[in-house]
Amino acid sequence: MGELLTPRETARFVAANSRDVRVDGAGVRGVAELLLARASGPELCVDGWKTLHELNPRAADEAAVNWVFLTDTLNFSFWADDAERKCVVGYRGTPYSGYWALCAAVNRALDEGIPVTSASYYATVTLEQVRHILRSDTDVPMPMMEERHRILNETGKILLEKFDGSFLNCVRKSEKSAQKLMNLVVENFPSYRDLTQFEGKRISFYKRAQILVADTWSVLEGKGDGCFKDISSITMFADYRLPQVLVHLGALKYSDELLEKLRKGEMLSYGSKEEVEIRGCSVWCVELIRDCLLELIGKNGEKTSGEITSILLDYFLWDYARDHREDMKEIPFHRTRCIYY
Ligand SMILES: Nc1nc2c(c(CN[C@H]3C=C[C@H](O)[C@@H]3O)cn2[C@@H]2O[C@H](COP(=O)(O)O)[C@@H](O)[C@H]2O)c(=O)[nH]1
Numbered sequence: 001m002g003e004l005l006t007p008r009e010t011a012r013f014v015a016a017n018s019r020d021v022r023v024d025g026a027g028v029r030g031v032a033e034l035l036l037a038r039a040s041g042p043e044l045c046v047d048g049w050k051t052l053h054e055l056n057p058r059a060a061d062e063a064a065v066n067w068v069f070l071t072d073t074l075n076f077s078f079w080a081d082d083a084e085r086k087c088v089v090g091y092r093g094t095p096y097s098g099y100w101a102l103c104a105a106v107n108r109a110l111d112e113g114i115p116v117t118s119a120s121y122y123a124t125v126t127l128e129q130v131r132h133i134l135r136s137d138t139d140v141p142m143p144m145m146e147e148r149h150r151i152l153n154e155t156g157k158i159l160l161e162k163f164d165g166s167f168l169n170c171v172r173k174s175e176k177s178a179q180k181l182m183n184l185v186v187e188n189f190p191s192y193r194d195l196t197q198f199e200g201k202r203i204s205f206y207k208r209a210q211i212l213v214a215d216t217w218s219v220l221e222g223k224g225d226g227c228f229k230d231i232s233s234i235t236m237f238a239d240y241r242l243p244q245v246l247v248h249l250g251a252l253k254y255s256d257e258l259l260e261k262l263r264k265g266e267m268l269s270y271g272s273k274e275e276v277e278i279r280g281c282s283v284w285c286v287e288l289i290r291d292c293l294l295e296l297i298g299k300n301g302e303k304t305s306g307e308i309t310s311i312l313l314d315y316f317l318w319d320y321a322r323d324h325r326e327d328m329k330e331i332p333f334h335r336t337r338c339i340y341y
């Protein structure tokens with residue numbers, strides 16, 4: 001079966017061998033032009049992670065790093081079986097759904113004096129306690145509650161055994177290499193092992209490991225322990241929102257058969273050919289958008305607030321998807337129930 005492809009190599013290989021999904025060159029250029037107008041704005045710079053998102057920690061200390069580790073350990077599968085009935089968490093007067101419902105629930109627990117971001121707590125937290133911490137204001141619970149409980153216990157125990165209970169110790173072992181940190185995470189924490197096979201090759205997406213590296217870089221503001229020299233090697237994170245927005249923006253195209261399946265709400269299993277093609281082509285699409293944007297910036301002599309990376313393009317497109325939920329409702333997102341994204 002050969003060596004395991006990195007996420008970037010995976011994306012290139014899947015895009016070159018995909019049947020039901022393809023990257024559209026004209027659409028890629030259109031998205032790059034959309035982003036060019038914002039190249040020097042707050043969205044395309046590391047500060048945006050805090051200034052644009054009120055639930056993210058303001059601090060850049062060890063507690064903030066452990067907040068990131070806890071949320072990214074649970075950062076998966078928020079989509080509701082019935083879109084009309086979903087989990088909602090109200091926090092400080094604002095209702096949150098999806099990924100933000102998780103962040104709101106974590107902050108609510110901390111306000112209630114529950115040390116939910118401490119490994120010594122979640123290593124032995126019970127299922128009932130997790131249900132309470134992640135409780136919804138509606139009668140629809142956050143999906144995969146049992147899996148979240150199992151993963152919390154597993155991850156907390158490993159963090160205590162191998163990193164003295166703090167993810168900052170794992171970060172420091174990476175010696176400021178994003179790739180080394182990503183690999184440390186997947187080697188030590190089983191729930192982060194987002195890898196499968198495609199056309200005879202062993203491929204990796206590592207979506208939660210990559211977003212964990214990115215969010216660690218962001219919460220540390222790209223400084224000190226978070227000053228990763230190779231941060232630009234991290235790709236876009238292959239979730240279920242980015243493909244939807246890339247199709248909406250015309251940079252990604254689905255075959256009629258696949259679109260029909262998704263419209264009917266058919267589930268795609270993790271690691272299936274169609275699901276891998278959607279994830280792999282999306283990652284490759286953002287790599288090409290970044291290349292095109294950098295070319296446009298070079299030509300226009302546009303000012304930027306820092307290096308334009310796939311991480312920043314991903315954050316922008318993810319936020320864009322949240323802000324344009326209504327405009328995107330004709331474009332189905334793919335439904336895969338798993339713990340990896
Ligand atoms: N590609 C990518 N996927 C991301 C994120 C985020 C949030 N992260 C940062 C962004 C802003 C904050 O600063 C966070 O730090 C969550 N997700 C994924 O989306 C899905 C949830 O979607 P919805 O059901 O609509 O909430 C689920 O698979 C979740 O894993 C991201 O940024 N990029």
